[in-house]
Amino acid sequence: MSVPFLSAGEVNARHADELKAAAARVIDSGWYILGEEVAAFEREFAAYCGVRHVVGVGNGFDALSLILRGYKQLGALREGDEVIVPGNTFIASFLAITENRLVPVPVEPDPTTFNLDPMRVEDAIGPRTRAIMAVHLYGQLADMPALSALARQHKLLLIEDAAQAHGAVGSGRKAGAWGDAAGFSFFPTKNLGALGDGGAVVTDDDALARCIAALRNYGSEVKYHYPYQGINSRLDEMQAAMLRVKLKYLDEDIARRREVARRYREGIHHWNILLPTVIHEEGHVWHLFVVRSDRRDELHLHLESHGIQSQVHYPLPPHFQPAYPSLHDIRLPLTERLHREVLSLPMGPTMDAQAVAQVVQACETFGGAR
Ligand SMILES: *Cc1c(COP(=O)(O)O)cnc(C)c1O
Numbered sequence: 001m002s003v004p005f006l007s008a009g010e011v012n013a014r015h016a017d018e019l020k021a022a023a024a025r026v027i028d029s030g031w032y033i034l035g036e037e038v039a040a041f042e043r044e045f046a047a048y049c050g051v052r053h054v055v056g057v058g059n060g061f062d063a064l065s066l067i068l069r070g071y072k073q074l075g076a077l078r079e080g081d082e083v084i085v086p087g088n089t090f091i092a093s094f095l096a097i098t099e100n101r102l103v104p105v106p107v108e109p110d111p112t113t114f115n116l117d118p119m120r121v122e123d124a125i126g127p128r129t130r131a132i133m134a135v136h137l138y139g140q141l142a143d144m145p146a147l148s149a150l151a152r153q154h155k156l157l158l159i160e161d162a163a164q165a166h167g168a169v170g171s172g173r174k175a176g177a178w179g180d181a182a183g184f185s186f187f188p189t190k191n192l193g194a195l196g197d198g199g200a201v202v203t204d205d206d207a208l209a210r211c212i213a214a215l216r217n218y219g220s221e222v223k224y225h226y227p228y229q230g231i232n233s234r235l236d237e238m239q240a241a242m243l244r245v246k247l248k249y250l251d252e253d254i255a256r257r258r259e260v261a262r263r264y265r266e267g268i269h270h271w272n273i274l275l276p277t278v279i280h281e282e283g284h285v286w287h288l289f290v291v292r293s294d295r296r297d298e299l300h301l302h303l304e305s306h307g308i309q310s311q312v313h314y315p316l317p318p319h320f321q322p323a324y325p326s327l328h329d330i331r332l333p334l335t336e337r338l339h340r341e342v343l344s345l346p347m348g349p350t351m352d353a354q355a356v357a358q359v360v361q362a363c364e365t366f367g368g369a370r
Contacts, residue, residue: 002307003355006348008188011253012195014350015245019195022241029237034217037240044247045184045200048167049176053209055201056235057216060163060185063199064096064133066233067159067181070201070211071131072100073228076157081130083159086116087317087335089135093161094318096183097133105129106319106327108334112277114138114290114342118146125150131157134179138313139191139257139287141170141280144178151179159183162202166192167254169283176202186243191257191287192250194239253349257286260351264289267360273299274341288313292341299343299366306362311344 012019026037042054057063071077079101085093087106097104107124110117114137121132132151134142151158160182162168165175176182186198201212211228214221219230261284265275274292278284290313293299303310317335319327345359 001355001358003309003346003351003358005309005311005344005346006189007350008193010350011193011348015249018245019242022245023238026238026241032237034234035237037237037244038235041235041240041244041247042200044244046202048247048250049174049182049202051177051202052204053202053206055203055209055212055216056240057199057201057212058233058235059197060183060187060190060199061092061096062216062231062233063183063185063201064092064159064161065099066212066215066231067183067201067203067208068096068100068102068131069215070181070208071157073211073215074207077102077130080128082126082128083131083133084121084124084129085133086135086137087319087330087332088114088314088338089137089161089318090163090314091318091321091323092163092185093133093135094324098324102131103128104318104327106317106330106332106335108332109137109338110143111334111338113140113279114276114338115140115142116147118143118150121147122150125154125156129154129156131159133159133161135161135163136165136168136175138276138290139164139168139285140278141165141168141175141178141283143279144173145171148178163187163190164287165285166190167250168280168285170280177204180205181208186239191253191285192243192246194246195242196236196239198235198239198243199233200235254285256349256351257347258284260347260356261286261289263353263356264345264360267357268363270363270366272366273363286347288344289347290342290344292338293343294341295367296341296343299363302366303345303359303362306358308359308362309346312339312342313344315339
């Protein structure tokens with residue numbers, strides 16, 4: 001049997017009846033943009049995260065970008081300000097910064113957790129630093145107590161890229177409830193996925209929430225009156241309705257992912273495969289199960305020959321992408337090494353014990369030592 005990396009179709013098939021009923025409700029309502037479904041999802045997701053405000057937007061990138069745009073609008077950020085960001089993140093974290101004419105300052109991660117290393121963040125803080133963007137990579141919270149302390153001490157904004165961390169917990173608080181604001185993505189393969197694009201800004205900052213609620217809708221607070229130059233990035237009523245169904249099952253899905261991770265961690269013992277380090281044993285939501293190997297490409301091919309799909313998150317760091325020629329001189333040896341060594345094993349809430357056993361077995365039969 002072949003093992004897919006993740007099947008979004010299988011994930012949604014479990015709730016097909018409920019999703020279709022929700023879609024029918026939206027179709028019959030005759031109201032498709034910024035209505036009751038979005039408002040209800042915003043309330044429900046705010047309660048889930050433990051924050052005061054959620055603003056539904058078009059996608060995860062826009063969520064991050066609108067947070068920065070909102071803070072510029074409110075005077076907390078200015079063009080040219082520096083934002084500290086992990087070097088080993090999905091390019092959207094960088095793009096949200098540069099889109100706003102801010103300057104990304106990439107920092108090396110802790111190579112065991114893949115998340116920002118607070119000591120290195122502190123070293124990177126300079127006179128133009130105004131914000132830290134922490135990314136909860138692969139579903140585990142970054143060291144938020146340490147990063148919060150740094151942000152307070154240096155009067156910096158702390159923004160969370162929580163696109164991979166819906167429901168993740170650390171030190172008793174959920175992703176999204178640590179920073180000044182956080183951006184979530186509901187891309188279909190995320191832990192909380194819509195059936196299309198979707199995203200949200202979550203925050204306890206009343207002024208920011210109000211500003212972003214306007215910015216996502218052309219900058220309008222009252223119809224045809226525009227205090228801000230906004231954009232069009234709204235969460236659809238249809239996607240909000242899908243997300244309200246899926247939010248009910250998020251904790252159950254996280255539990256299933258944890259069970260897959262538990263079996264991987266118990267079963268895989270190979271001298272060329274380094275298992276992920278878990279800091280928050282109860283709080284990791286396992287968006288991805290990422291191992292490291294100095295023979296990564298061979299391992300990928302080995303798994304493929306056993307019918308198992310694995311992926312690389314990510315093959316080339318943002319500072320080496322052709323899109324960022326100005327960053328090509330930066331050297332981040334740890335980050336660059338991680339990009340050569342990481343491999344994501346199949347992971348998802350619909351993976352059964354047999355598929356997991358097949359992956360474990362294939363890892364155990366990976367070739368001998370060199
Ligand atoms: C998926 C993702 C995003 C972007 O989300 P989209 O909804 O695809 O725009 C941003 N940051 C990280 C870390 C992500 O994984």
